[in-house]
Amino acid sequence: MTMLRTQFAIVVLVLLLSPALFAQDFRFVSYLDYYGGIEPSEGYQNLRSRLYMAPEFSGYNANLGVEWLLAPRLWVEPMSAGEVSSRSIDPWDILFEGYIFLPLDNLEITLGQKVVAYGFADVMGPLNVVGGANRAPLSLDEYFDSRRPDALVQLTVYPSFVDSIELTWVPLSRPDREREGPVALPGAATQVLWSDDPYILDNPHSFFLNYSRFGDRLDLQLLYGWYTDATPDFTIGENEITPEYNRRQTLGGAWAARVGNGTLSQDIAFTLTGDLDGSDIGGKNSALTVNTQLLVNLPGGILSQYSLVYSWFPNHGGHPSGSFQDDPEATAYLAEEIQGFHLQPLEHIAFVVAHFERTFLREKLKAELNVGFFFSPEVYLAPRLSYSVSDNLMISAGADINLGDPPQEDLRRNPWNDNFYVRTIFRY
Amino acid sequence: MRKLVTVVFLFVWTGSLLYGQSIETILQRFEETTKIPSLQGSFVAQLISPSGDVREIRARAYQKFVGTAQTNRLFLFDHPPTVRGTGLLLHAFYDGRPNNMWIYLPAIRRTRRIALESSGGGYFMGSDFTYRDLIDNDNSQLDFERLPDREIDGVEYFVLRARGRTAQDRQEHGYSFIVTFYRKDNYVIQRREFYDFNDELLKVLRAEELEDMHPYYYPTVLSMENVQTGHRSVLRVTDISTEDIPDRVFTTRYLQSN
Numbered sequence: 001m002t003m004l005r006t007q008f009a010i011v012v013l014v015l016l017l018s019p020a021l022f023a024q025d026f027r028f029v030s031y032l033d034y035y036g037g038i039e040p041s042e043g044y045q046n047l048r049s050r051l052y053m054a055p056e057f058s059g060y061n062a063n064l065g066v067e068w069l070l071a072p073r074l075w076v077e078p079m080s081a082g083e084v085s086s087r088s089i090d091p092w093d094i095l096f097e098g099y100i101f102l103p104l105d106n107l108e109i110t111l112g113q114k115v116v117a118y119g120f121a122d123v124m125g126p127l128n129v130v131g132g133a134n135r136a137p138l139s140l141d142e143y144f145d146s147r148r149p150d151a152l153v154q155l156t157v158y159p160s161f162v163d164s165i166e167l168t169w170v171p172l173s174r175p176d177r178e179r180e181g182p183v184a185l186p187g188a189a190t191q192v193l194w195s196d197d198p199y200i201l202d203n204p205h206s207f208f209l210n211y212s213r214f215g216d217r218l219d220l221q222l223l224y225g226w227y228t229d230a231t232p233d234f235t236i237g238e239n240e241i242t243p244e245y246n247r248r249q250t251l252g253g254a255w256a257a258r259v260g261n262g263t264l265s266q267d268i269a270f271t272l273t274g275d276l277d278g279s280d281i282g283g284k285n286s287a288l289t290v291n292t293q294l295l296v297n298l299p300g301g302i303l304s305q306y307s308l309v310y311s312w313f314p315n316h317g318g319h320p321s322g323s324f325q326d327d328p329e330a331t332a333y334l335a336e337e338i339q340g341f342h343l344q345p346l347e348h349i350a351f352v353v354a355h356f357e358r359t360f361l362r363e364k365l366k367a368e369l370n371v372g373f374f375f376s377p378e379v380y381l382a383p384r385l386s387y388s389v390s391d392n393l394m395i396s397a398g399a400d401i402n403l404g405d406p407p408q409e410d411l412r413r414n415p416w417n418d419n420f421y422v423r424t425i426f427r428y
Numbered sequence: 429m430r431k432l433v434t435v436v437f438l439f440v441w442t443g444s445l446l447y448g449q450s451i452e453t454i455l456q457r458f459e460e461t462t463k464i465p466s467l468q469g470s471f472v473a474q475l476i477s478p479s480g481d482v483r484e485i486r487a488r489a490y491q492k493f494v495g496t497a498q499t500n501r502l503f504l505f506d507h508p509p510t511v512r513g514t515g516l517l518l519h520a521f522y523d524g525r526p527n528n529m530w531i532y533l534p535a536i537r538r539t540r541r542i543a544l545e546s547s548g549g550g551y552f553m554g555s556d557f558t559y560r561d562l563i564d565n566d567n568s569q570l571d572f573e574r575l576p577d578r579e580i581d582g583v584e585y586f587v588l589r590a591r592g593r594t595a596q597d598r599q600e601h602g603y604s605f606i607v608t609f610y611r612k613d614n615y616v617i618q619r620r621e622f623y624d625f626n627d628e629l630l631k632v633l634r635a636e637e638l639e640d641m642h643p644y645y646y647p648t649v650l651s652m653e654n655v656q657t658g659h660r661s662v663l664r665v666t667d668i669s670t671e672d673i674p675d676r677v678f679t680t681r682y683l684q685s686n
Binding site for chain 2 (some may be wrong): 001020027031101103108115116117120121144158161162164214216217219256257260261262263265295297317359362363364391392427428
């Protein structure tokens with residue numbers, strides 16, 4: 001099996017790199033990092049060591065007027081946490097982005113696999129519903145391995161210099177990358193078995209219609225999406241729980257405007273799930289989410305950003321007691337686990353994420369601090385420090401610290417607790 | 429004899445005109461001389477530390493005047509690799525409207541509205557130029573004072589001091605005041621001194637090289653020295669073109685597609 005996987009990866013790689021011979025532009029990012037677990041209750045652990053490479057080739061065919069981009073990703077982990085001692089990238093993830101792009105006077109056509117980001121919020125944006133994600137990163141602000149873009153066809157029409165209307169068709173969605181291996185749920189005497197299918201075949205065809213305006217004083221976006229969610233619901237069987245990928249509809253908008261010395265933006269969206277009355281214990285609830293973000297410069301050259309996220313799940317907790325194996329206690333446990341997985345633990349939730357950064361030594365040294373405040377003693381702290389040794393070489397270090405006790409949920413996305421990392425990054 | 433009288437008269441008349449130049453005239457002639465309607469080129473900014481360590485920023489820059497109260501600027505960064513692909517679009521206004529600024533960050537594939545004027549102390553990517561320095565001054569927010577004319581290395585200058593009208597204007601401007609040296613022969617700024625809020629000299633801008641692009645002049649090499657730290661930035665502009673730039677270049681569509 002390992003041999004087959006290696007051969008598949010080599011074939012994919014050769015196929016991907018062949019067009020690179022014709023590239024007119026080349027970029028490259030590589031890093032080597034190490035994560036160590038420092039959760040006081042668990043002692044020191046080696047979490048991972050990763051060598052990562054991301055070449056990016058692009059070009060332009062003047063005859064056809066077509067631009068193209070090819071961006072594979074490769075990584076190996078000589079040291080990994082969990083059940084395997086070492087691992088490498090899933091061959092289906094080697095192609096990160098690869099598309100051709102045809103710009104015309106008032107129209108653009110994109111064909112291929114591409115990252116699409118809607119909305120203005122960059123933390124928990126409710127309009128950011130295109131494509132899958134890595135849901136089990138070691139750091140919440142994972143920069144290099146956070147997205148799992150979909151293959152798509154995209155038409156963008158520009159009625160004016162400031163307006164655009166974009167229609168995106170995703171024939172087959174890709175699922176989020178979740179934890180590897182089964183997750184035991186002892187409170188319900190069952191386990192979650194993940195699917196390792198590279199594409200979601202059950203519900204093909206997703207459509208997104210976006211209107212954007214970057215105007216004189218106000219930026220605006222409106223979005224409607226009818227799509228297969230990359231985040232699963234769960235089918236609850238007698239002995240095991242398996243993911244199922246269902247349709248959602250998202251309707252929302254976002255605006256951004258300059259306010260004094262900063263920028264204020266707000267993303268608002270309602271996502272309708274199939275579990276209309278909330279009775280499906282394995283289903284994700286519908287949600288109204290408002291993300292208000294303020295980006296402002298503080299005295300002393302400190303750039304700060306504050307995101308207040310509020311969500312209301314109107315059909316939260318609608319499942320009948322004892323709906324799982326006629327066992328009210330196991331039902332309550334399972335509901336709590338799955339609602340926690342969907343970040344829907346209560347009917348109303350709110351949290352604040354604050355980001356501060358300041359540069360020193362003419363931007364060679366950068367200090368950052370991310371703070372997640374969940375209106376509870378569980379505060380998330382993520383300090384980061386990076387130093388540019390040269391234009392191409394950077395060293396960085398950081399930590400992800402959760403104050404309070406570690407979460408008890410068995411199904412939580414990231415089973416690892418407090419950690420630190422060191423990383424050397426090469427960019428060309 | 430008549431010719432001699434005429435020549436003497438013209439000389440005295442011209443001299444008195446120069447001497448009697450009003451602040452408005454100097455500013456207007458400066459604008460006429462340097463306000464190239466459409467300009468594009470590549471620039472390299474060298475950041476030179478007091479120890480001699482040199483870093484480079486490379487970008488493509490586009491500029492266009494729109495009417496009398498708006499300048500559009502676009503910067504597309506090519507170097508260093510940390511900012512490669514990043515774009516910055518500015519719509520600067522001189523009629524009291526707040527400026528529009530958008531940045532395209534390729535890492536997150538997003539175009540974001542920003543207010544960078546005071547970001548990171550306001551310095552442009554670690555250079556000695558601030559984001560404010562990249563935006564032409566809104567003269568309606570400044571009080572000008574004519575200082576005695578100066579002669580430096582045989583070149584004569586009109587000297588003007590500009591100071592924000594209100595404390596808020598000065599704060600937004602980023603300086604207590606600036607002193608600008610306009611060449612008498614072509615009204616181009618050859619030197620500008622920036623004073624901090626303690627009225628101490630902070631930075632000196634020099635036009636090291638000028639390109640004669642009749643009827644305009646354009647400084648192709650500018651240096652900005654922070655006299656308090658010894659850090660210096662030298663900005664060289666090459667591949668200059670004054671061909672009209674289509675308005676679509678100064679849009680977020682163009683910003684994120686390059």
